[in-house]
Amino acid sequence: MVRRLWEGKDLTGFSLGVSILVKKETLNFEEYRLIGKVLCRHTDTYYKPMSEAVIQILSSSSEDQVTGLLKALYSKTIVHNRSGDHDDWLGSMVDILTESNLAHPPVIHFAVEAFKAGWLRPPQSYPSHIIPAGKYHDLMVRLETVKELKAQTVSYLEHWYKALLTPLGNSQNWLSLYDWELKGNDHFFVTQSFNGVSPFLEEKIDCSFLQLSWTNNPEGIPDIERMLVRKPAFPQFNASKTGIRPVIILGKPEWAYTVIADEVEAHYSSEPWQVMEKNFRFNLTNDQYHAEVSKVSGKHTNKTHRTVRLPAKREGSRDQKESEEINKKTKEIWARYMPIINSLRVSGNDRSSVPETVVKQAIYQAFIYYLYHMTKTRGSRLTYCFLEAYVGRRYSNRYGAHEVSSPEELYAMMIKTQNNSALERSVKARYLRQAHNSGNALVLKSEELTTIAREFLNTVNFKSIYESLLNARDPVGFKRP
Secondary structure, eight states: OHHHHHHTOSHHHHHHHHHHHHHSSSOOHHHHGGGSOEEETTTTEEEOHHHHHHHHHHHHOSSOOSHHHHHHHHIIIIITOTTOOHHHHHHHHHHHHHTSOTTSHHHHHHHHHHHHHTTTOOOSSOOTTTOOHHHHHHHHHHHTTSGGGHHHHHHHHHHHHHHHSSGGGOOHHHHTHIIIIISTTOOOOBOSOTTOOOHHHHHHHEEEEEEEEEESSOOSOOOHHHHHTTOOOEEEEEEEEEEEOOEEEOSOOOGGGSSHHHHHHHHHTSGGGHHHHHHHHHHHHHHHHHHHHHHHHSSOOOSOOSSOOOOOOOTTSHHHHHHHHHHHHHHHHHHHHHHHHHHHOOOGGGOOOOOHHHHHHHHHHHHHHHHHHHHGGGTOOEEEEEEEEEETTTEEEEEEEEEOOSHHHHHHHHHHOBOOHHHHHHOOHHHHHHHTTOTTOEEEOHHHHHHHHHHHHHHSOHHHHHHHHHOOSSOTTBOOO
16 A cells, blocks of 8 residues: 555655554565565566655755655654664665756755754665665765755765775675685786886875075075075076876776787788798698689698609500690699798797787786886875676676786786776776875776776887797797796
8 A cells, every 4th residue: 555655755745654654563565675675566567665655755845855754654664663674764865966956956956954963874785685885886976066955975985985996895705805706817928118108197296395495596586685695596496206106997998999909910911920921821821722723623731842743554545635734724823822832831930920909908018017116116006996887797886996016816817807987987086095094196097097008008119029939948028928
């Protein structure tokens, strides 16, 4: 009955439904579930009777008329109910405010009262089927823009970042993920950056401040007191470096928006890629040669001979003449193809060819090595954050942070994990820095990482990477897996 009353989404029906529930001695499971999700048996989908009714009532009212009713319902379903769960109530409050117009005065009043009542306090955990952590964060970011709600929202956001995007958010299963999933079989073998650099990163990562000095060069407004005592009186500010900023990484480069694919294709027929192209053209030309020989002889051959050996024929017979004619044509074909095939033969020095996927992997690793070198090896701190991340099909919706201790770890984190890109964009750097006690930390999201990767690819020595991959015995800048 209560469900049907609330489905009308008007104040009268909602008020009557609350009254019925409050007067009951105890609530059964079906009645309790009305504050959260309810399964519709006809459509096999979930809907939210209480949330949907409150959203409609708030939007069509000129004042907040539901807070008092909800306080009575909260007391009945959560406070005085042994099986009551605050997460279910919180999920409904988040739904209501997410779907409501925050510029509407009744909605603002309702939000203020919800904060006062503790209905929006952060949960111990964020069960994704009730209250996804990302949805809670996005709502708090929106509420922060409302003057009446800012103070309380800031406190809850600080809690969210500290609980989820620091090592405190790491579950034991997530901590074991690196050993089980991330290490995998993708060995990290690059030990240098091959001259790749990013001016953007190198400018941002340096800690600097403006240091005042004095000069006699007449620029700007002089200091009168210094002039009277005949000291340099013209101020000059010079940038001074004091160290390296800690780095916090949230995402990964969008390689599709870099030049890596174009560079590989462009270099495919240039010097670093001649081996690959020669092998391809050699095989293609050799196949063409065999096809022509087979067409002449009527027999398939996979050997490169000047003469096609056919069964011996009686001297002077028609078969012998045909055989001689075939061999003659075969020699002509060979004479035509021989210069081309010989010119395309790969010498012993460059016999090995490297698949394009391996070359790209090496480029990725060179980039990771550079990123790691610019931070950890220069004495800074490098942290990677998991943001509703998943790895394969086994692990998903994971939050936490890991202080990277090797290029191998950074490579695993950035290649094997996938963060929620929409949530990543909404993350506020100031709260993340505060959670990590790093007020000057450089926060790198996918957008910044893509910029860094683009600059790195514009300067990296592709030829050296490829030649080192070819040199299997003594690779320069590589270590054997």
